[in-house]
Amino acid sequence: MNDHDRIRAALAGVAAGTLAPDDNLRAHLAACSSCAAELERFRRLAVAVERLPQAELSPAALGRMKRLAIARREAVLEHRWNRLVLTGLILYGWALFAVIAPLVPVGVDWVSQRLAMPWFAVVALALGLWWSFCLVVGLALLPVLRAQSFDLEEKVL
Amino acid sequence: MTDASAIARAIGFAPSRLRDAWMPLPASATDVELVDAIRRGQGDGIARLVERYSPRLFSYLSRLLDDPTQAEDVLQEVWLRVMERLDGYDRNQPFVVWLFAIARHRAIDLFRERSRQTRHLGFPALPQETEEGELLEPLDLVAADSPSPLDRLAEAELEERMGAAFRLLPAHYREVLSLRFHQDLRLEEIARLLRVPLSTVKTRVQRGLVLLRRRAEGLGLSGHE
Numbered sequence: 001m002n003d004h005d006r007i008r009a010a011l012a013g014v015a016a017g018t019l020a021p022d023d024n025l026r027a028h029l030a031a032c033s034s035c036a037a038e039l040e041r042f043r044r045l046a047v048a049v050e051r052l053p054q055a056e057l058s059p060a061a062l063g064r065m066k067r068l069a070i071a072r073r074e075a076v077l078e079h080r081w082n083r084l085v086l087t088g089l090i091l092y093g094w095a096l097f098a099v100i101a102p103l104v105p106v107g108v109d110w111v112s113q114r115l116a117m118p119w120f121a122v123v124a125l126a127l128g129l130w131w132s133f134c135l136v137v138g139l140a141l142l143p144v145l146r147a148q149s150f151d152l153e154e155k156v157l
Numbered sequence: 158m159t160d161a162s163a164i165a166r167a168i169g170f171a172p173s174r175l176r177d178a179w180m181p182l183p184a185s186a187t188d189v190e191l192v193d194a195i196r197r198g199q200g201d202g203i204a205r206l207v208e209r210y211s212p213r214l215f216s217y218l219s220r221l222l223d224d225p226t227q228a229e230d231v232l233q234e235v236w237l238r239v240m241e242r243l244d245g246y247d248r249n250q251p252f253v254v255w256l257f258a259i260a261r262h263r264a265i266d267l268f269r270e271r272s273r274q275t276r277h278l279g280f281p282a283l284p285q286e287t288e289e290g291e292l293l294e295p296l297d298l299v300a301a302d303s304p305s306p307l308d309r310l311a312e313a314e315l316e317e318r319m320g321a322a323f324r325l326l327p328a329h330y331r332e333v334l335s336l337r338f339h340q341d342l343r344l345e346e347i348a349r350l351l352r353v354p355l356s357t358v359k360t361r362v363q364r365g366l367v368l369l370r371r372r373a374e375g376l377g378l379s380g381h382e
Contacts, residue, residue: 012366015366016363016366017337019363042370049319050339065233066204066207068237
């Protein structure tokens, strides 16, 4: 490839701004009218590409994008808050257990004396009452949880 | 888990809800300032960010996917993903590059769901091209001694031919030319976005322009026969 061919091969890059013309190139373009004309054609091509009509987003679509983005961000924050609360509750539960664990045998012994029941029956009774309480609370909150997930879907849609 | 939020809202304490700041964000707020505002829970930061970048992203995706309807769907998914990942954004990276990278990845996912064919259907490969539109031989420029067909076309017709020729380019050339000429991204930003060396970006721009010229002159020649 001679100097002329090498310069011709670089003209597209010069027109696109990816290649800076050096002194050698400038001198050649000043002396060679065909290469100068070729560079001009590539420059026109680059300008034509810049002027290609751009697809436009409708205002309605833009408004929908904003609503969706806001709804998703709120969902992310809500999820993060819920995880924080859950983590706090779990830590609280374990801390509470650690504090009252030494008192459990004393409490079971006291209750078994009062109710004249063996200690394992007291433990079974206590667990049964606790699980029943959780079941009642869970069933009571179920409509609230369903309403929450429905609201979230509605917001996103 | 959502009952915690329900209880919090019932008593008027809802850290999971966005709020409007007492002082609105300035019109000249930078991207990083808007991101910081969103992280602090300001809802108007999201609206400003969406307004600022949706037109550019839509234009880019339309060029890449060659389908405005799909571009709108992808843009929607992009904003959802941005809102999920905003807390992981690294301030040292230009926000526009991070944003366009998410859009690009989603578009690539869509390409994978489509056919693997990257060339426009029905357009035959030239003898010196691969099926991907890559040039096999060194640039074979049109001889400049005779007037080029491009010289004979009026400007409006040139734009029309350009649009048709642009759509016929392989996707990777369409993408890099769109990023360079329509999105005003610097070459270094394009290289970072595409995760290729700077020299590759320059080569693609250069080759894309040459191939575009061939396509355009091919369309122009067929119109003058």
